[in-house]
Amino acid sequence: MLTSAPHRIQRVELRDIVKRFPGVLANDHVNFEVQAGEVHALLGENGAGKTTLMRILYGLYQPDEGQILIDSRPVTIESPADSIRHGIGMIHQHFMLVPSLSVAANVALGLRSTREPLLDLEVVKERVRQLAEAYSMLVDPDAMLWQLAVGEQQRVEILKSLYRGAALLILDEPTAVLTPQEVEEFFVTLRRMADEGHALIFISHKLHEVLSISDRVTVLRNGQVVKTLKTADTNRQELARLMVGREVLLRVKRKPVQLGPPRLVIQDLWALGDKGLPAVRGVSLEVRAGEILGIAGVSGNGQRELAQTLAGLRKATQGRVLIDGDDVTGWAPDRLIAQGLSYIPEERMEDGVIRDMTVEENMMLEDHGRPPFARGIFLNFSAIAEHCDRLIGDFEIKTPSRRTPLGNLSGGNIQKLILARSLSRTPSVLIASQPTRGVDIGSTEYIHQRLIAQREQGTATVLISEDLDEVRNLSDRIAVMYEGRIMGIVERDEATVEQLGLMMAGVPMEEAAGQTG
Amino acid sequence: MRKTYLVLATLLLAGMLLAACGGAATPAPAEEAKPFRVAVVMPSAINDLAFSQSMYDALSAIQAEKGEENFQFAYSDGLFVVDDAAAAIRDYASQGYDLVIAHGSQYGSSLVEIAPDFPETSFAWGTTVDTFADQGVTNVFAYEARSEQGGYVNGVMAAKLSESGIIGVVGPIETGDAKLYVEGFKAGVAATDPQAEVRVNWIGSFSDVALASEAAQTHINAGADVLTGTAQMVTGAIGVAKERGVLWFGTQSDQTSLSPEIVVANQVYHWEVVLNQMIDLIESGTLGGQAFAIDLANGGEVITYNPDFDLPAEVRSLAEDTVKGIADGSITITLP
């Protein structure tokens, strides 16, 4: 494969970029600039316009107004092919890889071969090895992509861009899928690339990561640039305020709660994943009334399957689940709901709500068959209306009315609706799966407060999250899940990031504790 | 939305083309004249050289005889989907045709539901002997072909002409007209040369031409030097017979044109014999309840000989004697 000699980009500038989508001004006269040798963080909540801006730079969208300048020369970037030609590479949040192909084939895809039309994978492999060595990113070019761990896949993504001579790399939320240790390694690689003269744009909403890796930060809010500042001159509190537009509680206050008897007991639970292989492998847990048990882990280690099994959506192949002493193993969701279980699903748009139905109807999905909302086979509309209006108020759900189609609400408000629906029934057991993923900071803060407050009602909560900070902030105890197993359970006050990180990578608890002293 | 429209447009276009395949053979009837109007629904094409063509040819013959001003007909062919055929039958009935013919045994269950809704219209169903009279239906005629008679004559000739003593049959599905023909053919062979072996291959389809051609290949590879077959997919078998130089006996329509080199003779159906009887009954007020058959005696079945094929005179006269014998009852065909 021919790769252009890596030409250096000194400076890329986005000037007065405007991008409109139907009903939304995604980018409102945005100015942004990045230079060779720096890591420039682009910080903002979901929907702030970060990804749109970067997709414009990468040629996936066309700006309605504004200019892109590379080394002071205006350029038009009409497609990813254009941007690659200009030396721009993008590492997407969802990897742009083909699982059924080898690493080398993934790298070679879309490039001219030296013996066109035939493939020249040997040449590609050799060059991939050289690049991997140069940036100390271990990857076997012959491996099939689906065999690789997430961290390795990310390295393939970066190698792909470097192979194409990318001088500017756009990294869209690159750490979301990594363990804390992997994040550290990854940051070392980023630093090295910056030192070699690459320009890096780091998109994130995680404050501590932005603070630790970037040289400069640009904060976006509602499609506008709030401020660009030197990382060294700022701090967490200031960035959070710029991002949200008001002071934010970065840590939720927790009142101590008297724990009750165990409400949810899981004994040696096994379940199969979508591919028919065991995904949950002998999980045993106990959650007491008033307790939040956090389950940390890198995505894809069985958390999703565990949550679905507990919610009655996936069959347990072995083991038992007890709620308040009753064996509920294998119960269908409606019986579990009657037993007091609530479930906040990970895929909220798919498993949690129905887009085309109204806010009110969605709120009643679980309870429409029970009094006081039903009288016999008829719905009691006045009771339903009253209930919904109260929840909309209580949970600060921003919606024009309870009759608005749900699809018109933002992600944060939809999640608040699901939360309201779940908590309004004062559940005995709550399974909250990724409750704040893709939700803005304001709503996240609110959801966290409600989850904490729910402890006082005696609810036993299982909080499954890939966001380690969230797990650490909310949980009383933290279980770490790896390849379907629980690696250990750590008390809130004893858990260190390092120890949890090692456990997330598969190191058993005692060993992890030993290694981190 | 535009996607939906596009799909709809595609489907409509396809539907239009399908609809265009049927059609009236004559212009719409003028108001003042009162010609007799017949509509027919058929499972295969009007030019299939087999079952459907025999009906089309019969209607054309009646029209030629009576004149366009007195007799008109419309048809829908290629309706191998029974539901589509049922819809067409109902359409024709509601358009006031005097006689609606459901030309296919598979249409019976639809017809028995439709006919009572149009008590003023006469229907005909073939090939069968069932007029649904036992179900209280009074406006359905039944018709069939005594195809075993021509089959028997073909079998007599085949037995005489085969040198290997092995004769192959390519049939569609073991039922109805096809089954009758094959049984008659076997009886004819057995009566002429008890040593000869008749091998039958039912291919399970009325339309799979490729499989019919392979069935013929198989017969020839297994030693057959004379073939016959029935239904519209036998064109594939005739092609193979021509290529491999073995003899062919046709039925339903005259298949000589396909391969003048190897087609010996055909049993040809002349439905006009029974159709004329039905038309007379309808005009005198009887709308159904009777079953008709074409056979060698009433001239509804005719054996045609390929003029280009050098059939030994002795065989030809044996065949003609057999036809006479069947017609006058001196030869009786016993079917299993």
Next chain:
Amino acid sequence: MIQDLLAPAVLIGIASSGIRLATPYLYATIGETFGQLSGVLNLGVEGIMLMGAYSGFYVTFKTGNPVLGLLAAIVVGGLMGLGMAIISVTFQAEQGISGIGVYLFGLGMSDLLFQKSLGTVETVSGFQPVEIPFLSQIPVLGQIFFRHNLLVYAAFLLVPVAWFVINKTTWGLKIQAVGQNPAAADALGVSVSAVRYATVTLGGVLSGIAGASLSIGLLNVFQQNLTSGMGFIAVALVYFGGWSPVGVLLGSLLFSLVNALQNWVQVLGIPIPSDFAVMMPYVLTILALVFAVRKVTQPAALTKPFERGEG
């Protein structure tokens, strides 16, 4: 009776008959494999085969030259493939329904043209069996493999060629990537639309040849609904073959050989009801599909239109 089936002449007959029957399936399945690998399910194969069969037949009938007939089938098949690509790629119509639309169009149009241009079943002199010198003289193998018409040989040569194109060329890599993860291919500058247009058009060309292999190869006739469902069997065989040329070869051969076998079973008078005999190929193919343990997953983006920027 059963042992008659094991006689050499019978086995040779079954094998060579199976090879002839497999030919149209091979063209159609390999064409469909390209389309499906790139993410487009074309259920219109049957309709394209019919149009290919008709146009190949008609041109051969008029000119007496089957090569010109084959060219006509290629052009017509390619145009219909292109039409399917326009509907499914550019306008992103639901693929299952648009494929049925293409089928109905081909079924109706081929019959309409046949009625208007020929009016009755005619025969032509199409591609004749060609005995390959030397090879055809090899006992047994020569009889089975080397006494067919050119379209049969070409169908079998197509298998390694297709395998090579899919696995060893940059275009093949693009096809696989576009079918598995079109967003990834797009992000690397591969035109998803261009790849899909090419594969679906190629699929149309090969379906057209599949039809011609019947009308001017195996049968030398054309009539209404000549293919009688072979195109739909072909689509099923693509799933059976796990989207690989070798797989669809095995599937096509299995289906055709069992069909050839049941022909012999009936001809030899082995006492099995004909209804069961004609079911054999279908039943065996389904059984093979159920019991074959394979880890093939279908192209992840199959039947999904691609629109840039949908995450």
